Amino acid sequence: MTSARDIRPRTDDLAAQAQYLSTSPSASFHSPSSHGSALTRTVPVVNAKHLKPFATEDIKVLLLENVNQAGRDILKQQGYQVEFLKSSLPEDQLIEKIRDVHVIGIRSKTKLSARVLKEAKNLIVIGCFCIGTNQVDLQYAAEHGIAVFNSPFSNSRSVAELVIAEIICLARQLGDRSNEMHNGTWNKVSNKCWEIRGKTLGIVGYGHIGAQLSVLAESMGMSVIFYDVLNLMALGTARQVNTLEELLREADFITCHVPELPETKGMIGQKQFEQMKAGSYLINASRGTVVDIPALIEAMRSGKVAGAALDVYPNEPAGNGDYFNNDLNSWGADLRSLKNLILTPHIGGSTEEAQSAIGVEVATALTRYVNEGSTLGAVNLPEVALRSLTIDEPSHARVVYIHKNIPGVLRKVNEILGDHNVDKQMTDSRGDVAYLMADISDVSSTQIKELYQSLESLSSRIMTRILY
Ligand SMILES: NC(=O)c1ccc[n+]([C@@H]2O[C@H](COP(=O)([O-])OP(=O)(O)OC[C@H]3O[C@@H](n4cnc5c(N)ncnc54)[C@H](O)[C@@H]3O)[C@@H](O)[C@H]2O)c1
Ligand SMILES: O=C(O)CC[C@@H](O)C(=O)O
Numbered sequence: 224m225t226s227a228r229d230i231r232p233r234t235d236d237l238a239a240q241a242q243y244l245s246t247s248p249s250a251s252f253h254s255p256s257s258h259g260s261a262l263t264r265t266v267p268v269v270n271a272k273h274l275k276p277f278a279t280e281d282i283k284v285l286l287l288e289n290v291n292q293a294g295r296d297i298l299k300q301q302g303y304q305v306e307f308l309k310s311s312l313p314e315d316q317l318i319e320k321i322r323d324v325h326v327i328g329i330r331s332k333t334k335l336s337a338r339v340l341k342e343a344k345n346l347i348v349i350g351c352f353c354i355g356t357n358q359v360d361l362q363y364a365a366e367h368g369i370a371v372f373n374s375p376f377s378n379s380r381s382v383a384e385l386v387i388a389e390i391i392c393l394a395r396q397l398g399d400r401s402n403e404m405h406n407g408t409w410n411k412v413s414n415k416c417w418e419i420r421g422k423t424l425g426i427v428g429y430g431h432i433g434a435q436l437s438v439l440a441e442s443m444g445m446s447v448i449f450y451d452v453l454n455l456m457a458l459g460t461a462r463q464v465n466t467l468e469e470l471l472r473e474a475d476f477i478t479c480h481v482p483e484l485p486e487t488k489g490m491i492g493q494k495q496f497e498q499m500k501a502g503s504y505l506i507n508a509s510r511g512t513v514v515d516i517p518a519l520i521e522a523m524r525s526g527k528v529a530g531a532a533l534d535v536y537p538n539e540p541a542g543n544g545d546y547f548n549n550d551l552n553s554w555g556a557d558l559r560s561l562k563n564l565i566l567t568p569h570i571g572g573s574t575e576e577a578q579s580a581i582g583v584e585v586a587t588a589l590t591r592y593v594n595e596g597s598t599l600g601a602v603n604l605p606e607v608a609l610r611s612l613t614i615d616e617p618s619h620a621r622v623v624y625i626h627k628n629i630p631g632v633l634r635k636v637n638e639i640l641g642d643h644n645v646d647k648q649m650t651d652s653r654g655d656v657a658y659l660m661a662d663i664s665d666v667s668s669t670q671i672k673e674l675y676q677s678l679e680s681l682s683s684r685i686m687t688r689i690l691y
Contacts, residue, residue, distance in 0.1 A: 271611035274594055274621060274690040282593055283345075285320055287311050288330035288542075290352045294582025298326075301590055310542025318342045326589055331355055331569065332539060337363040347688070348592050350585040351602075353572060354378060354431075357483035357510065361603040365656045368625040368686030371603045372588040376431040377580040378572030382480075382508055383435040385534070385571050387443070390476050393504045393530035394419050398565050415502070415529065420444035425474025427467065427490070428481035428509065429455050436478065437461045448473055452486075471498040476506065483510035491515065496522035503527075508534040508571040517554050523561050530563035534571045543568075596623040596660055596690060605651035607658045619646065620666045620691035622674065626683040628657040636661075639677045643670075656685065666691070 282303040286295060289309045298305050303326070311332040312320065321327060321343040328350040329335065335349060337360045349359055351373040364371050392398055394417045403410045424440045426433040426449040437447045437458050447461035450470040457463055464470050467490070471477065477499065481487045491505065492515035499505075505528055507514045516537070522528040538551040547568070549555045559566070572578070591597045597608040604625070612619050622640065626632050633650065640663055648661040666674070671689050678687040 270613045270615065272614050272616060272619070274612065282326060283324045284326040284328065284589075285324040286328040287333050288352070290328045290330070291578040291582030293579040294328065294350075294352060294586035297583065297586035297590060298328075301594070303593075313541070314339060321346065326350065326593065328352055328585065328589070329358065331358055332541060333358060335359040335364070340364060340367065340369065343369070347686070348372070348589055350589045352578075352581050352585045355482065355510065356602050365603040365653070366685070368656075370592055370598055370601045372585055372592070372600055373602055374581040374584045375600075377584055378574070378577035379431040379435050381574040381577040382432045382571035383439055385567075386432075386436055386478050386506055386508060386532075387439050389506050389532040389565055390419055390424070390440070390445075390478075390504070392565060393476070393506075393532060393563060394422075396530070396563050399563055419476075421446070422475040423448060423473055425449070425470040425477045426461075427451075427470065427477065427479045429453075429457075429461075429463070430480060432508075433478075433480040434458055436480070445476075467495065468498050471495055472500065474503060475500065476504045478506040479509045479513050481509050481513060483512055488512045489515045491519075493518040493521070496527055499527065501527055502529045504529055505531045507532070511536040511539065516552070516558060520554060520557050520561065523564065530565075531561075532565035532567070533558075534567045535569055539569055594690070596621055596688065598658055603653075604656060605653040605658050607649050607651050607660050609647050609649055609660050609662055612662055616646075616662075616664065618666060619662055619664050620671055620674075620689055622659070622661045622663060622678070623686075623688040623690065624659040624661075624678055625685040625687075626657050626659065626681070627685060628652040628655050629683055632657065632681070632683045633659070635681055635683070636678065639674060639681075 284298050284303045284305045286305060286307045288311050290307070295305060295307055311329070317333065317339055321339060323345065325345050325347050327346060330351070330353045335358060340346070340360060340363055346369050349364060349369060349371045351359065351371065354373060354375060356371060356373050359371055361371055396412065396416055400410065421444060423446045426437060426447065429437065429449040429451040433449060437449065440447050441459045441461065447459070448464050448470055449457070449461060450464050450467050455463060464473070479491060481490070490513055496518055505514070505519065519528065519531060523531060536552060540547055540551065547555060558564070588600050595611065598604045599606050599608050609621070612621060624636055636659060640661060643663040643666055646662045646664055648659070650657060650659040671691055675687055675689050678684060
C-alpha cells in the first residue's frame with residue numbers, strides 16, 4: 224500500500240511534461256467542442272509545495288482500453304495505485320470496478336453513462352485518452368463534481384494522414400486490387416481509376432482534423448471546399464460553402480469530421496447520397512452514428528457512390544480479436560460484401576506519435592487535477608487554476624469547493640474560511656456548476672477537518688476537496 228504521504232505531485236516533472244501539452248493554433252477561431260486548450264500552459268513554480276489530498280488515502284486509478292505506456296508511467300510515478308486493462312469492460316463489470324476508483328482513464332469505447340457514473344462514489348476525475356468525449360455523460364459528471372479531460376488535437380494529424388491515404392486508395396481501387404492479388408488473381412484495371420489531382424475534396428466539419436486535412440489535400444493538387452456550422456477562416460485556397468447540400472453536389476470526395484451530437488446523427492443519409500455526384504466517394508473517420516450505413520450500402524450497390532472508407536461504426540467491439548459481425552450491427556455482412564470499401568477498426572488516431580502524446584497530455588492533466596485542483600483543459604467544468612503553493616508556505620491549505628451555481632454561496636464559503644487569511648481565491652461557473660479554489664494560510668490539521676466538514680454541510684455542495 225502506498226501511504227497518503229506518497230501521493231504527491233512532482234511539480235518539476237509536471238513542468239517538464241508541460242512542454243508536450245497542446246496549445247491549439249486554431250483555438251481562437253473554432254471550435255465549440257474543443258474547450259479551453261489555449262489555457263493549458265502554466266508557469267512552473269520552482270519551490271512549489273507538494274500537496275496531498277485530505278480525506279483520500281490512496282489514489283486509485285483504473286485505466287481501460289490500452290492507454291499508452293507514457294501516460295501509465297506518469298500516473299505510476301505519482302505513487303497512485305494504477306490498474307491497467309487492455310480492453311473496455313461490459314457495463315456490469317465496469318460498474319463493479321468503478322465503485323472503488325478515484326480516477327478512470329478510457330478511450331472511445333467505454334461508455335460512462337449516468338447509470339455507470341451513479342455507482343462511482345469515489346470518482347473525482349475522468350481522463351479520455353482521445354479527442355471525442357461523446358462516450359461520457361459530461362453533464363451528469365459536472366453535476367456530480369467529476370472533472371473530464373481529453374486531448375483535443377494530439378491525434379488530428381494521424382487522422383488527416385489516414386484520410387489522405389484513403390482518398391488515393393479509393394481513387395485507385397487499391398483495396399480490391401490488393402485483395403485480388405492476395406487471392407491469387409491478376410486484375411490490371413484502369414477503368415474508373417483516377418488521379419486525385421484536380422479533384423474536389425468536400426470536408427464536413429472544419430475543426431482540428433478538417434483544417435489539417437485541407438492543407439494536406441491542397442498540397443497534393445486537390446481543390447478543397449468545406450461545410451461547418453461555424454463561419455471559419457479557410458486555409459490556403461479552401462472555400463467554405465453555405466450548405467451541406469452545396470458541398471455534396473460539388474465534391475468528388477466527401478469526408479466527415481464532425482463530433483457525435485444529436486445534430487450530426489445520420490447527417491449523411493439517403494437524401495444526402497441522392498445529392499452527391501454520381502461516382503463520388505465517402506470517407507467517415509468521425510463517429511459511426513454520423514453516416515446512415517444501410518443508406519450507404521444502397522448508394523454503393525446502385526453505383527451512386529463509387530467507393531467508401533469507414534473507420535468508425537455505431538457499435539464497435541470491446542477489444543482486439545472480438546468479432547465484427549451482424550451481432551454488433553445488423554447490416555455487417557452486407558457491408559463487408561461491397562467492392563471498393565475500406566474498413567478499418569477505428570485506427571484514425573492509432574499511431575505511436577499520437578498515442579504517446581495523448582498519454583502524456585491526459586495523464587498530466589489528471590495529475591494536476593488530483594494534486595493541485597487545476598481544471599485547465601477540462602471539458603465539462605469551468606477552467607480554474609491558482610499558482611502553486613510554495614515550500615515557504617508550510618501551514619497553508621488549498622480548498623476546492625465544487626458547488627451549485629446559485630446565489631449566496633460565496634458569502635457562506637467565505638464565512639467558513641473567515642478565520643483564516645485567504646491568500647488567493649478564484650471562482651468561475653459553467654452552467655449550473657461553479658468551481659472555487661482558495662489558498663488559506665495558518666491552518667492546522669484539526670482546522671482542515673473542521674473546514675472540510677463545514678463546507679460539506681452546505682446545501683450548495685457538490686464536492687469538497689482540501690489539499691495541503
Ligand atoms: N477515427 C478516429 O480515430 C478519430 C480520431 C480523432 C477524432 N475523431 C472524431 O473526429 C471528430 C472531429 O475531430 P476534430 O478534432 O476535428 O474536432 P473539432 O471539434 O476540432 O472540429 C469539429 C468541427 O465540426 C463542426 N461541426 C459541429 N457540428 C457540425 C454540424 N452539425 N455540421 C457541420 N459542422 C459541424 C464544428 O464547428 C467544428 O469545427 C471528433 O469529435 C471525434 O469524434 C475520430
Ligand atoms: O483511440 C480511440 O479509441 C479513439 C480515437 C478517436 O476516435 C478520438 O476520439 O480521439
